[in-house]
Amino acid sequence: MRSRIKTLCFLCVLCGASFCRSLDREAFSITNYDLNLQIEPEQHRLGARGKITLRNDTATPQKIAVLQISSSLDWRVIRAANKLLQYVTQPYTSDIDHTGVLSEAIVTLPQDVAPHATIDLDIAYEGVILLDTTRLTRIGMPEDLAKNSDWDRIDEDFTAIRGSGNVAWYPIATNAANLSEGASLFEVLARWRNRQAGSKTHLKVTTTFAGDPEPRVLLNGANCEPIMLERVGTPGLLSTECNAQPSQRDTPTLLIARYGVMEKRPVTVYFLSNHDAAASKFADAAETSAPLVQEWFGPAHDKAKVADLRDANATSFESGPLLLVPLSASTSKSPGLTVVHQLTHASFFSPRSWIYEGLAHYAQALYLESQKGRQAALDYMGAHRSALEQVEPNSDTAGSEHEVKDSLVNTSDEQLLRSKAMCVWWMLRDMIGDAALKKAIASYKPEQDNDPTYMPHLITAQSQRDLSWFFDDWLYHDRGLPDFKIESAYAASTPTKSFMLTLTLDNLGTAAAEVPVIIKFASGEMTKRVELHAKSKLTFRVEMPSAPQEIRVNDGSVPEGDVTNNTFRLPEPTK
Numbered sequence: 001m002r003s004r005i006k007t008l009c010f011l012c013v014l015c016g017a018s019f020c021r022s023l024d025r026e027a028f029s030i031t032n033y034d035l036n037l038q039i040e041p042e043q044h045r046l047g048a049r050g051k052i053t054l055r056n057d058t059a060t061p062q063k064i065a066v067l068q069i070s071s072s073l074d075w076r077v078i079r080a081a082n083k084l085l086q087y088v089t090q091p092y093t094s095d096i097d098h099t100g101v102l103s104e105a106i107v108t109l110p111q112d113v114a115p116h117a118t119i120d121l122d123i124a125y126e127g128v129i130l131l132d133t134t135r136l137t138r139i140g141m142p143e144d145l146a147k148n149s150d151w152d153r154i155d156e157d158f159t160a161i162r163g164s165g166n167v168a169w170y171p172i173a174t175n176a177a178n179l180s181e182g183a184s185l186f187e188v189l190a191r192w193r194n195r196q197a198g199s200k201t202h203l204k205v206t207t208t209f210a211g212d213p214e215p216r217v218l219l220n221g222a223n224c225e226p227i228m229l230e231r232v233g234t235p236g237l238l239s240t241e242c243n244a245q246p247s248q249r250d251t252p253t254l255l256i257a258r259y260g261v262m263e264k265r266p267v268t269v270y271f272l273s274n275h276d277a278a279a280s281k282f283a284d285a286a287e288t289s290a291p292l293v294q295e296w297f298g299p300a301h302d303k304a305k306v307a308d309l310r311d312a313n314a315t316s317f318e319s320g321p322l323l324l325v326p327l328s329a330s331t332s333k334s335p336g337l338t339v340v341h342q343l344t345h346a347s348f349f350s351p352r353s354w355i356y357e358g359l360a361h362y363a364q365a366l367y368l369e370s371q372k373g374r375q376a377a378l379d380y381m382g383a384h385r386s387a388l389e390q391v392e393p394n395s396d397t398a399g400s401e402h403e404v405k406d407s408l409v410n411t412s413d414e415q416l417l418r419s420k421a422m423c424v425w426w427m428l429r430d431m432i433g434d435a436a437l438k439k440a441i442a443s444y445k446p447e448q449d450n451d452p453t454y455m456p457h458l459i460t461a462q463s464q465r466d467l468s469w470f471f472d473d474w475l476y477h478d479r480g481l482p483d484f485k486i487e488s489a490y491a492a493s494t495p496t497k498s499f500m501l502t503l504t505l506d507n508l509g510t511a512a513a514e515v516p517v518i519i520k521f522a523s524g525e526m527t528k529r530v531e532l533h534a535k536s537k538l539t540f541r542v543e544m545p546s547a548p549q550e551i552r553v554n555d556g557s558v559p560e561g562d563v564t565n566n567t568f569r570l571p572e573p574t575k
């Protein structure tokens, strides 16, 4: 204890009184992890030892680095060039970890690290990783629900620990995230992942195990290579080697379990005992839906992976092409609808969330349409739309800071990135057609995506249509949602015995859209698509073979604030 106090005083002298205020926790990113992990599942214990590389991401030299791990782990050693470094440890409240607190080491580096320069550190830490729901229960979530969401733990027979955002089982360096402050956790995580893009991970994982067969170790859904297996003695010992270069999309996730493996061309399914039937369903569904995914998003660059979770109530989790899901509970749901999302991630990569997540959700709607028709897809999007109405502003935000910050190209709000982005892709498809949109997607190169306007330009190039009004209201700004209303409709018979309908539509909302208008008459219905700008009216005329009976604006393909004013019934025509 005394040495800690001494160190603290040393740092105070070093940095002056402004030390704590001036601490830049996000100054360094970690570009390389080379760690030996010792895991004793029956003790819930993790011990880590190895080397990490820190890169100064700021424009000024840095002498202090902050390293954070879960609060259930303790720092043992931090060294550079074989010299022990001075560091202070402190608990740091942050919801980026399931315990709600990080063990933070404030490290005095041996010398200033210049901007963009790197420094290697040897580190060691250890502790336990138990089920912990603190961060959720302290914001009022009932324990039962919290357990289903924060299920990470090292446990006998089954270990599953997701990385940053759930369990800091490897060092990170972030500002505090707060679950009670809207998108705070998403924002902190998004920044961390962007900084970590291109970082490399090499792990040697040694785990004890009891009984037969030995478990399987997976990192990000990839099988770690066994390098040593000792069955003699109790417990047995298994060492494996895992390499990963996580993308901005991946949450480094470590799994240790007695998984069976089912391989199909587009997917690998890891399943726990007695879940073979559910695993087959997933694998078969992946094979069935792979052609649709390839048609839209090109050939797979990776295999989708599905790994079983032990607890039947565990909330599923995705990390790029990897899906963690309790297979025992998923048999009744549509495995095709689920797996098509991961297949899309395995085929198509973008560093931009509205593209990457939006297209994977859009693929799910396409899948439903292919199975059950357009209405099924619209119903599926309907569930997302109602969630969207909760997060979208319902008043005019023009000119506000929020309008740009929460735009689809900037936001880190998951609801917007999933639900709204999916609807945007669907609307684009309705506007420009399958062929043009497929071509735009095929021409996308993630390495050339250096500007938010890149994808919109590709779409414009294929559609030959000016869609800047649409991109303005849906991508570059958060203008909320449209609200369509049929203001008036009037039909009159023509001398040629047809009918002329005069229709006035209103968009009371704050975003423009192209929307279908469905006109029913005795012998059928017709659909007309109209472009309706925010806070504006449009009057147009349609000729039809018999008297129109009912008019409906929006078939559900455009997210909208209020749908109660979308239908208009016409009186019987006067003879």
Ligand SMILES: [Zn+2]
Pocket: 318, 320, 341, 345, 356, 357, 360
């Ligand atoms: Zn996804």
